[in-house]
Amino acid sequence: MIKYIGSKRALIPWIVKTVSRIDQVTPLRRVVDLFSGSARVGHALKAQGFYVIANDHNAYAHVLAQALIGADARAYPRSKIQPVLERLAALKPKAGWFTQTYCVKARYFQPRNGARIEAIREAIEEYQADPTLRAILLTSLLLAADKVDSTTGVQMAYLKRWAPRAWNELQLAYPPLLPGPGEAHLSDALEAAGALEGDLFYLDPPYNSHSYLGNYHVWETLVRFDSPTTYGVAQKRSDVRERKSPFNSKKEARFALERLLARIKAPHLVLSFSDEGFFRPEEIEALLGGWGFVVRLCRTHRRYVGARIGIYNPQGVKVGRVSHTQNREFLFVASQKRAVASALAEEEPTAKLAPGR
Incomplete structure (x- = not known):
């Protein structure tokens, strides 16, 4: 999977265990991952046998979900995909606009790899x-x-000195496809919330002002391959300034989450949040209270590497200081069935059970 800020890589066993425990109390068939991002959570749930419906509004996230959740490995086995990958890998490098923008003007990739990426993408x-x-x-x-x-x-910035991995040769590999069906949708979460149906919704919305499009604009451009106008040292897509999510606004986030929750029609919901977000845990519990019984689960988690090493300006000089290296991650489970909430609360020593309304 790609490196991803807010990634639930280390939390996957916890999330899967939580959803599986709900499934033991009341069987689940369809799970909706409304903010699928890197598709890591949806992929893990599909591996457990759930029918996963993934959604995201960014093109790169939709592509990842199409492959890692929607594709059936039985229809697209390694024997079918590998020859195509080998053909693409053998293409002559092509240094065009992508290489110029992201390897020369900016330095996200070594130019030799950038030229190969560009030829393959075309x-x-x-x-x-x-x-x-x-x-x-x-x-x-x-x-x-x-x-x-x-x-x-x-991708808010790139390193002043090349990362050791940047010197490696680009190598295409068969993605970790899974057998079985799934779905991938490209839609705004507020629109998809009322249109998609599932027994459980997993929500991992943006929880602060950092835009996923701004953080992963290179992946968006690589998927769209639309030669966008760019700005700044980081060569961000110009539409990063326009394609804003209300979940990235402290002023708008509460109303957006209220609207989202009001549109979802499902008996169970799991919401992932961090103590770095706009809301305090008690505020989220209050927002979820209308669903029924709410359980708050908590884990301590290391922050992403960029936050741990600090911030550097374009000249490579460290500016500011690291405020903290860990944060608390929460899972809020809201269920119409008290038995679900009770089962989770009994198994988790850190759990807090709020009564239903």
């Missing part, structure tokens, strides 16, 4: 007739590019 358009295959190939390219980038995990 060739992938030949596979538009099969959207799932196209998504699998794009996912392979995203995963390969992520392994040779020169960042701390976000």
Whole structure:
């Protein structure tokens, strides 16, 4: 999976255990991952046998979900995909606008890798007739590019000196596809919330002012391949300034979450949040209270590497200081069934059970 701020990589066992425990009390068939991002959570839930419906409003996230959640590995086995990947990997490098923008003006990739990325990306358009295959190939390219980038995990900036991994050769590999069906949707969460149906909704909304589009604008451009106008040292897409989410605004986030919760029609909900977010745990519990019984679960988690090493200006000089290296991650489980909340509260020593309304 790609490096991702707010990634639930270390929390996956906890999240899967929580959803599986709900499933033991009351069987779940369809799980909706409304802010799918890197698709890591949806992929883990699909691996557990759940039918996963993933949604995100960014193009790169939609592509990842198409491959890692929507694609059936039985229909797209390694034997079918590997020859295509080998053909793409053998293409002659092509240093065009992508290489100029993201390897010369900015330094996200070594130019030799950037030229290979550009040639491969251009060739992938030949596979538009099969959207799932196209998504699998794009996912392979995203995963390969992520392994040779020169960042701390976000694309707000790049390292002054090349990261050791940036010197490695780009290598396409068969993505970790899973057998079985799934769905991937490209939609705003507020619109999708009322349209998608599931037995459980997993919510991992943006919880502060940092935009995922701004943090991963290079992936958005690599998927769209639209040669956008850019700005700043980081060469961000110009539409980063326009495509704003209310969840990234302290002023708008509460109303957005209220509207979201009001549109979801499901008996169970799991909401992931951090103590770095706009809301205090008690505020989230109050917002979820209308759902029924609410359980608050908590874990301590290391912050992403960029936050741990500090902030540097374009000249490579450290500015400011690291405020903290850990944060608390919460899972809020809201269920119409008291038995679900009670079962979780009994198993988690850190759990807090709030009564239903």
